[in-house]
Amino acid sequence: MTERPVTETGIFSRSGFSDPSKSAELIKTLKAEISHELLIDDLSKVADPDNALLLLVRIADQADENLNKVLKDDEVRLRLLQVLGSSTGLGEHLVSYPADVQVFFAETAISKANNRDELIAVFTKAAKTSRANLVREYRKVLLGLASRDICYKWPLRDVAAELADAADAILQSALITVVDKNPDLAKQFKLAIIAMGKAGGQELNYVSDVDVIFTAAATSGVEESTAVSAATKIATEVMQYISVANDGGGIWEVDAALRPEGKAGPRVRTVEQHVAYYQRWASTWEFQALLKARFSAGDIELGNKYLTEITPFVWQAASKENFVDDVQKMRKKVEENIDNRIGERELKLAPGGLRDVEFAVQLLQLVHGRSDLMVRSPNTLQALDQLATWGYIGRDDAATFSTAYTFLRTLEHRIQLQKLSRTHVLPEADSELRKLGRSLGFMSDSSTDLEKQWRKHQLEVRRIHEKLFYRPLLNAVARLDAGSARLTISEATSRLNALGYKDPESALRHIEALTTGVSRRAVIQKTLLPVLLSWFADGPEPDIALLSFRRLSDALGSTPWFLRLLRDESAAAELMAKLLSSSRYATDLLMSAPEAVSMLGNLEELEPRTREQHEAEMNAVIARHETAENIVSAARAFRRRELLRTATADLSGRLTTEQVGMALSNVYATVIETALKGAILVVEQERGKEVSTNMCVIAMGRFGGFELGYGSDADVMFVHEPKKGADPQDAEKCALDIANQLRTLLMQPSVDPPLEIDADL
The missing domain is CATH 1.20.120.330 (Nucleotidyltransferases  domain 2)
Known part of the structure; x- marks a missing residue:
């Protein structure tokens, strides 16, 4: 077997190049001192090897001595190639300014973030010479940041924050430059630039509009209207200086459309004019936008005044109707x-x-x-x-x-x-x-x-x-007033009285027990309780509901799913509140098995099960347990759960009276049938042989008519038939033993509600 020959195009193909033939020819034109084999190996690690090579050739054609210094250093070379492979835009900048490859030697290309104040100084100095120099310095910042981002997986949060800092610095340097050109206008006002959107949140993209709001104040002795007019001219020039694509190209768009009244409104307002607008006219989306507001450039004292006056509107927005x-x-x-x-x-x-x-x-x-x-x-x-x-x-x-x-x-x-x-x-x-x-x-x-x-x-x-x-x-x-959204003990008594709680002092003790501390559990309770208290008050017994909720929380609060269910599935929280405040019977069922609250999170879980589904579950129970006591204990727990399911569905209006009667009768019948099997097992163990009769239970009265209520006894009639060849007297005694044993099993002390068997009919 002969070894496959290594062709030049084969090396390019295996190194991830899309057009090996073209790249093989292109590399021959490279005017730089570097081993082609070493270069191809480095290019195999970049996003777009073909384009990185093309850009490198074009940069080398500019015959800048700095490129050879970069190419001789393994780490610096790879940083350059990684950026060229990911960004044609930054590569084109290096074609125009090949000396800027020196950026890849700097700490800012490896591990050091640019400092906002340093950027302002660099950008302002560059802008004093020409706008093109400002654009160039900004691109150099992007080169270093892209190097850290691509080569060293710089965290997204830090990348986005640094881009926002660079935007602040551009705005500040542009403002300084424009003000220097208009000294007479600048004497008439103070101007602050408020960053909005992604710039305000310090989560800016590499290429993004920078959303801003301008606010101004008159200097001493100047009319407000005169100051606002002068500030508007300066603000407009700042926007044009940054956005217009001339003398070095555009940097990014400055967008002031998030201001009051949008593009139809004045570009610059005083703080007081902003406040007046937000008090009276602002829409919901405008308050949402203000959440991102942050001082960016200009007069910091004025900027802070704007934020102090405007920020409260953000946190009042949720109280507005709808x-x-x-x-x-x-x-x-x-x-x-x-x-x-x-x-x-x-x-x-x-x-x-x-x-x-x-x-x-x-x-x-x-x-x-x-x-x-x-x-x-x-x-x-x-x-x-x-x-x-x-x-x-x-x-x-x-x-x-x-x-x-x-x-x-x-x-x-x-x-x-x-x-x-x-x-x-x-x-x-x-x-x-x-x-x-x-x-x-x-x-x-x-x-x-x-x-x-x-x-x-x-x-x-x-x-x-x-x-x-x-x-x-x-x-x-959101419908709660702001003071009720989080509970404080001093404010709660009057609210509880107004809601209809008969014993506010006891209610306060329960609230304090539930919300004291800084644990995650207490924090979530503080969020839930204002709403739950209102929902409890919609029922006839809010005091009992709150006490029951405390007991439920004590039983389940340490489980990971309970409070998460109530917080994330608010339909479940509301249903639980209705249950606790409307039905002591259902509450007692829930308290005896708190984990059953999980079914409230899925409305389909509240649909009554069929008799066939019940029997399948009980057959599985019988198969798992060896003793009659354990079988019937499991059956009674099953009954408790199904009673709670039916009661909850009933309270939520999902069942008619007829459906409730049918559901309860099916549950009773399943439990009695399971208990009958358990009773037969006990009697057989006592007798040491099979029972001598066949036994059945006939439902009577409301039970027979599928009309049971929650507290109903089960009216029944026991019927038996001696097995073939059995002694009739023995069969009758056996039947009595089974009937008595069935009643005994169902009446044993338990946390589950007893099931009374009444054979008087």
Whole structure:
């Protein structure tokens, strides 16, 4: 067997090049001092080897001596190639400015984040010489950041925060530059630039509009209208300076459309004018947008004044009528407006996309954050951590959401880096998916693995979004006044009296016992109780309901699923509240087996079972147990559970009177039949032989007519027939023994309600 010859194109093919022949010819034109074999090996590790090689050749054609220094250093060379393989846009910058390859030697290309104040100094100095120099310095920052991001897997949170810091620095340097050109105007006002959206949340993309709001104040002796007019001219020039694609190209769009009245409203307002608008005219979405507001540039004292005055509006928004419904409708409207040609591949807006995470997190923040300062972060991932820490979202759901959001944002970053273009659409072409997959570390079956991972996260995001975003408990909490959203002992007595609690002092003790401490359990209870107290008060016995809830919490509070069920499945919480406040009988059933509360989380679980289903379950019980006592004990526990199922379905209005009677009669019949089998087993063990008669139980009265109530005795008649060849007297005695044993088994002391057998008929 001869060894296959190694061809030049074969090396390129095995190294991941899409067009081996073209690349083999291209590498021959490279004007740089480096082993081709070494270079090909490095290129095999990048997202797009073909394009990285092409860009490298073009950079080398500029004959800059710095490139050879980079290529001689193994680590620095790989950093350069990784960026070239992931970003044509940054590669084109290096073709124009080949000396900027020196960036890859800097600490900011390896492990050191850029400092905001340092960036302001660098950008301002560059802007004083020319706008093109400012753009160049900004691109150098992106080169270093992309190097850390791609080569060293820099955390998404840090990448996005640094991009937001760079945006702040650009805004500040642009403002300084424009003010220096207009000194007379600048004397008339103070101006603050408030970052909004992703910039405000310090979660900016590589290529993104930067949303801002401008606010101004007059300087001493200047009329307010004059100051606002001057500030508007400066703000407009700042926007144009940054956005217009001339003298070095555009940096990014500055978008002030989130201001009051949107694009139709004045570009600059005073703080007082902003306050007046939000007090009277603002829509729900505007308060949601303000959650991200953060000082970015300009006069920091004025910026802080704006935030101090405006922030309270954010946390009052959830108290507005139909707030939760409005936010939910907004999300649906966004989905309906997605371009059908793009559909599900829109990473940002499509179902299962980034907006699903952001809307769910923001809705939870707006509802719970009015009374809880600990869940108010404008940053999505940090807010998600806070909501999980303080019990408003399950840890597993938060972890899944966080992982998926990080993946989707990183994928979005890689797509934007390719051409430094503002896009959120996952391409369909296999060649493009392959590059993206390789940029994320999927090196074998890149496009397939990427698509599979994306769809997995998309499904998980949609599932959790629908669970959280449409959680009915949000509506219930939002309808409470802000003071009731979290309970304080001093404020609670009057509220309890107003709700109809007869013994507020005892109720307060129960509340204090449930909510004292900083444990996750206590935190979740503090969230649930305001709503539960209102639901308890809808029933005839709120005091009993609260006491029962405390007992239930004591029994189940340490289990991982109980409070999670009530928080995440608010239909279950409301049903439990109705049960505890409306029926002592059902409450007693629940208290004797608290774990049965789990059935409240699934309405299908409340459907009465058929007689056949009951018998199948009891046959399995008989097969598992050896003694009659154990068999009947299991049957009585079964009856308790089924009584609770029926009572709960009855209280929730799911059953008619006839259906209740049928369900209860089927349960009684199944338990009596099981007890009969147990009684026969006992009698046979006592006699040391088989019983001498065949036995049956005839249902009579309401039992016979399938009309049983919850507290009914079982009216029955015992009938027997001696087996063939049996002594009639022995058979009769045997039948009496079985009947007595059956009643004894069913009346044994137990936590389960007794089943009275009445044979008087």
